[in-house]
Amino acid sequence: MNKLLIRGERVGRIVEVEAYRGAEDPASHAFRGRTPRNQVMFGEAGHLYVYFTYGMHWCANVVCGPDGVASAVLLRALAPVEGLALMRQARPGARKDRDLCSGPAKLTQAFGITREEDGADLMKGDVVVADDGVGPPRPAARGPRVGISLAAEEAWRWWVPGDVNVSRAETGLYRRRPPGTRGKDGG
DNA sequence: CTTTGGATCGTCT
DNA sequence: GACGATCCAAAGG
Numbered sequence: 714m715n716k717l718l719i720r721g722e723r724v725g726r727i728v729e730v731e732a733y734r735g736a737e738d739p740a741s742h743a744f745r746g747r748t749p750r751n752q753v754m755f756g757e758a759g760h761l762y763v764y765f766t767y768g769m770h771w772c773a774n775v776v777c778g779p780d781g782v783a784s785a786v787l788l789r790a791l792a793p794v795e796g797l798a799l800m801r802q803a804r805p806g807a808r809k810d811r812d813l814c815s816g817p818a819k820l821t822q823a824f825g826i827t828r829e830e831d832g833a834d835l836m837k838g839d840v841v842v843a844d845d846g847v848g849p850p851r852p853a854a855r856g857p858r859v860g861i862s863l864a865a866e867e868a869w870r871w872w873v874p875g876d877v878n879v880s881r882a883e884t885g886l887y888r889r890r891p892p893g894t895r896g897k898d899g900g
Numbered sequence: 901c902t903t904t905g906g907a908t909c910g911t912c913t
Numbered sequence: 914g915a916c917g918a919t920c921c922a923a924a925g926g
Binding site: 742745748749750764765766767768769770 | 907908909910911912
Binding site for chain 3: 731733740741742764766767768769770772774787789806816817818819822858859860861862
């Protein structure tokens with residue numbers, strides 16, 4: 714957390730993430746092994762794993778861990794830093810700055826990240842994660858991950874306390890999707 | 901501010 | 914064939 718996601722003029726500070734531990738984590742896309750979709754998660758750390766969900770949204774993860782071990786961190790929210798005009802252009806419906814990157818599918822939209830960026834090298838590519846000297850929050854806030862049904866008790870969502878761009882209120886008061894329902898907001 | 905329900909299609913079973 | 918690591922508009926307070 715607090716690293717920068719950079720693409721051209723667009724810069725955002727990572728203020729909310731979720732951890733996904735491939736083989737040991739039933740909520741991970743990699744839990745049931747390698748598939749064409751999740752292959753990037755099994756590769757080298759520092760690459761982008763991008764997936765499509767709900768028939769219309771893209772979400773982006775930073776691949777972590779040793780080559781061959783699938784684990785990743787979902788980017789859930791950014792604080793917009795530079796290039797806000799371009800972000801607004803990509804998200805015409807955003808009324809306030811906090812609407813630009815305050816959710817996993819919002820930030821990919823603001824940064825124009827789609828299938829094209831799946832597997833991108835974040836160390837030297839078009840999309841980059843950079844360290845400008847701001848360390849992680851101490852202490853960081855944490856709670857259950859959003860929108861999953863399995864392993865929902867694990868507190869593997871992390872965020873910067875008090876940041877207005879965090880995708881859900883820090884109260885942790887969000888609805889959990891009952892088993893069997895579909896397509897509704899996990900909120 | 902909160903609650904509700906619709907949109908929409910790739911992916912894996 | 915079922916469902917999802919979501920977002921948004923609409924409506925009520």
